[in-house]
Amino acid sequence: MKPAAFCYHAPRSLPEALAILEQHPEARPLAGGQSLMPQLNARQVTAPHLLDLNRLDGLDGIEEAEGCLRIGAMVRQAALLRSPLLRRHLPVLVEAAVLVGHVATRNRGTLGGSLCQLDPWAELPLVATLLDAELELAAPSGTRRLAFRDFAQGPGRNALRPGELLTHARFPIPAAGTRQAFVEIADRPNDPAEAAAAVSLRLGAAGEVTSAALAVCGPFPMARRLPEGEAMLLGWRPGADPRPLVSGMPLPDAADDDRAAMVRVALRRALERAMA
Amino acid sequence: MSEERFPISVTVNGEPHRLDVPARLSLADLLREGLRLTGTHLGCEHGACGACTVLVDGASARACLMLAVQADGRSITTVEGLERAGRLHPLQQALSERHGLQCGFCTPGVLMTLVELLDASPSPDEAEIRMALAGHHCRCTGYQGMVDAALSLSGGG
Numbered sequence: 001m002k003p004a005a006f007c008y009h010a011p012r013s014l015p016e017a018l019a020i021l022e023q024h025p026e027a028r029p030l031a032g033g034q035s036l037m038p039q040l041n042a043r044q045v046t047a048p049h050l051l052d053l054n055r056l057d058g059l060d061g062i063e064e065a066e067g068c069l070r071i072g073a074m075v076r077q078a079a080l081l082r083s084p085l086l087r088r089h090l091p092v093l094v095e096a097a098v099l100v101g102h103v104a105t106r107n108r109g110t111l112g113g114s115l116c117q118l119d120p121w122a123e124l125p126l127v128a129t130l131l132d133a134e135l136e137l138a139a140p141s142g143t144r145r146l147a148f149r150d151f152a153q154g155p156g157r158n159a160l161r162p163g164e165l166l167t168h169a170r171f172p173i174p175a176a177g178t179r180q181a182f183v184e185i186a187d188r189p190n191d192p193a194e195a196a197a198a199v200s201l202r203l204g205a206a207g208e209v210t211s212a213a214l215a216v217c218g219p220f221p222m223a224r225r226l227p228e229g230e231a232m233l234l235g236w237r238p239g240a241d242p243r244p245l246v247s248g249m250p251l252p253d254a255a256d257d258d259r260a261a262m263v264r265v266a267l268r269r270a271l272e273r274a275m276a
Numbered sequence: 277m278s279e280e281r282f283p284i285s286v287t288v289n290g291e292p293h294r295l296d297v298p299a300r301l302s303l304a305d306l307l308r309e310g311l312r313l314t315g316t317h318l319g320c321e322h323g324a325c326g327a328c329t330v331l332v333d334g335a336s337a338r339a340c341l342m343l344a345v346q347a348d349g350r351s352i353t354t355v356e357g358l359e360r361a362g363r364l365h366p367l368q369q370a371l372s373e374r375h376g377l378q379c380g381f382c383t384p385g386v387l388m389t390l391v392e393l394l395d396a397s398p399s400p401d402e403a404e405i406r407m408a409l410a411g412h413h414c415r416c417t418g419y420q421g422m423v424d425a426a427l428s429l430s431g432g433g
Contacts, residue, residue, distance in 0.1 A: 002300075002321060004300075008280075008299030008343075008345060033342065037323070037340075037342075038322035038341065040300075041341075050299070052345075052346065102410060102411025103392065103393075105341075105411070108337050108342070188410060189406075190411070
């Protein structure tokens with residue numbers, strides 16, 4: 001046996017899970033286990049209590065609510081790919097999910113696990129950053145909503161308070177005519193991204209960009225929006241060469257210059273794909 | 277002090293088992309040490325190499341990243357469950373004929389992934405096959421033979 005011994009809890013309902021967490025605030029929630037189990041196996045992480053969420057009812061649905069797609073935290077990454085609702089309303093999330101891990105890890109790995117884990121190269125937090133997703137965090141006292149940008153605090157660091165569980169994420173359904181794209185650069189398909197970019201562009205009547213969201217990840221501690229780049233894109237027209245725009249966009253401080261260059265390539269390709 | 281054990285009912289290759297397992301026992305260790313099904317191989321034990329891939333209710337999963345207790349109520353298929361009445365599964369036969377294995381260490385996991393792929397889409401093209409195999413490390417670098425084997429069965433061919 002690889003992990004150190006732990007007390008195992010497998011609640012069937014959210015109230016039961018929250019009660020266990022209230023009693024054992026140090027318990028580690030176990031979602032799909034594709035990040036936490038390796039850490040437990042290597043004893044990089046030891047958890048006196050493990051709260052297995054895989055038997056919980058009610059966190060594995062995808063529904064339309066208030067102009068959003070409301071996705072349960074335990075929805076498997078493989079289920080994101082198969083969802084007709086996602087394919088229709090949020091294909092950019094499907095494009096991103098295809099690039100998460102491999103078939104076998106997507107069969108187990110979850111949306112909520114990835115959003116809480118916050119690996120710097122991770123695809124799903126990049127889309128949550130791009131679209132200003134909102135999270136539902138449940139506690140015994142009730143549920144609060146938190147913008148993803150306030151939730152994501154750094155690699156592996158999120159704003160969950162002791163006793164809280166992420167239950168759902170809300171991704172806004174883009175207005176008709178919005179163009180979105182996701183591009184990543186990796187050594188081999190489905191390796192962790194060296195650099196990735198996601199774009200969402202809203203076009204006016206004359207085809208010009210009237211609002212833009214740009215998000216990138218790779219050589220940064222976590223996914224970032226590019227507010228200056230978004231402003232530079234206003235009025236941009238499809239068919240125009242994105243290169244001068246992209247090369248002039250200020251980027252956050254990057255851990256390495258080569259990968260910062262890759263971020264610009266990913267951005268250019270994403271703009272070209274969105275406008276194609 | 278003895279560790280707490282949890283009762284589970286799990287079907288492995290069609291055979292039902294009732295077992296008591298410690299919570300921290302991995303599904304891979306249950307298969308290999310508890311049930312002596314040593315066809316499922318353990319390479320990296322952190323989900324990267326793919327050698328321990330098995331099917332859980334028909335969907336591939338890393339057996340090193342699943343707890344045995346999480347298999348309660350599930351149906352597991354390992355490489356030992358592929359042959360029928362003493363005959364190799366068509367994919368096993370194809371891998372053998374197309375030189376899709378050398379040392380054989382990664383082969384059990386590769387087989388489970390390709391079985392899942394061909395069940396889901398009976399006519400995968402080379403790109404789809406390579407994408408599925410991207411989750412497996414073959415240190416003999418025998419990927420071409422695996423691709424040939426899967427392609428030979430694509431489209432029922």
